Amino acid sequence: MKITSIRYLVGEGFKNLWVNRLMSIASIGVLMACMVIIGLATLITENVNKAIGNLEQQNVVIAYMKDYNWALLEAEIPTSEEGREGADENGILQSDYVIHSEDEAKALCDKISGIANVAEVEFITSEEGLKTVQQTLNIEDADSQKLLGGENPISCSAKIRMTDMSLFDKTVEEISKLDGIYNVQSHSDLASTITAIKNGVGVAGVWIIAILMVIALVIVSNTIRVTMYNRKLEISIMKAVGATDTFVRIPFVVEGVAIGAISALLAEGILYFCYRVATEAIINTLNTTDIVKYGDMAWILLVMFLGIGLVAGIFGSVIMINKYLRKEGSEFAAI
């Protein structure tokens, strides 16, 4: 197609936009409203995900190891003297427990790191573990010493963070199966709640976007249908003088795309303003700053809006035009 034709057709598209300005304004208004709702759904989803992400960070599991302390308190040690030569003063043999040294404990941590979905593993010595218990129970070191008779009953452990909470149970099971682990302390119910919220928000978001996309398509199609109706004489002449389908189609596509793009830009501006007002109110009321910044999402939203606008504009116009392009001469008068 020649540049003269392209210039002419693009010009015709914008001319249509102006000639049908009432319909264009209505379409831009409704399409923009759809985009603002889609944008709000996205921002809410992002904020929920951020909050959940914080919860996920706090939801760690502790895998306790079969070390000497474990053997002392938990392992079933045979009481008979038979075959227990070389046992220490507590009657414990080296073979009664699995983790004999810090190096072996760290090697086990490495094994845990190798499991899929394990994001981070931190080795906790039995001394550190005891301190954590003391802090949790809010007791002094001296009191603890008195209470435990100078012994430390806490086994060394691995503090584990996961990548995907929906695979929580499976990952815990895999960790439990490792040789040297005797207990994995976890909050499975919290993990499943987090996963359920995350999935719920995700599914709702997808549905909202899908429904609004369909609405957007219908809106643009209707505008194009009105334009088509207004220009049926022109289209019939175009076809009579030998215009190709593409030639007839382009002004309508330009019109659809322009409606989509204008709606996208306006939606971005309105959403920015609304979100700023809303977040300022939330920050002042809840005294929290843990909210997704609009600046972090601005480009994603703009690209998304332009995508929706262009898809709705192109498909909306193409669907409608193809219906009309099959008509010939006098059939236009019957439309």
Next chain:
Amino acid sequence: MEHQIVPSENIKPQKPIIEFRGVSKTYQTGTHALEDVNIKINPGEFVFVVGSSGAGKSTFMKLIMREEKANTGKITVNGFNLTTMKRKHVPLLRRTMGIVFQDFRLIPTMNVFDNVAFAMYVVGASGRDIRREVSKALSKVGLGHKARSMPAQLSGGEQQRVGLARALVNSPDLIIADEPTGNVDPNMSYEIVSMLTEINKLGTTVLMVTHDHNLVRDFNHRVIMLDGGRIVADNAAGGEA
């Protein structure tokens, strides 16, 4: 107004510009519009197509413009085989013909110049060619001075002349005029057919549907008469039956 019978000198023994061979057309409603039509129109001819309402004139024209497809038979127009032609090639066929409509079909929001130029934009002509050819076509129909007028400011005859300029602007080999005098007064009717005759003398084939027997008689071109979907008369130019 008297007109001399002047058979076109451009008629040479060559392939027909329009040929119907055993063409029949039945609409989905069951109406038999055309039955076993056989006709040849040579390049450079001026042909009137006459007949009463429902005779099949419109279907005959629609088949030539490929607005409709024949159920049986073979149609050739300007070297295109319309029977086997794909839909995407229809615009190429239509670019070889100029069409004049009874109701003018001018775009009311465009001035005279743009209404004519429109046909050239469609075929991708350059801005310079459009300016030159549109001016030429408007001068040919005597409307060079009304290029900036809007269709509503013109009389019926002037509007039809704009339609004629639009049909001419791409220098087609064939002009199809579907009752071009149906909405204009008798004087203007003569003027329009005179213009078409002048265009025909320059070598363009003209096919014109009309109800006006006076025009047919006065201009004495070849006449094809349709009745009940069949050709009932076909006299060559000069009065031969």
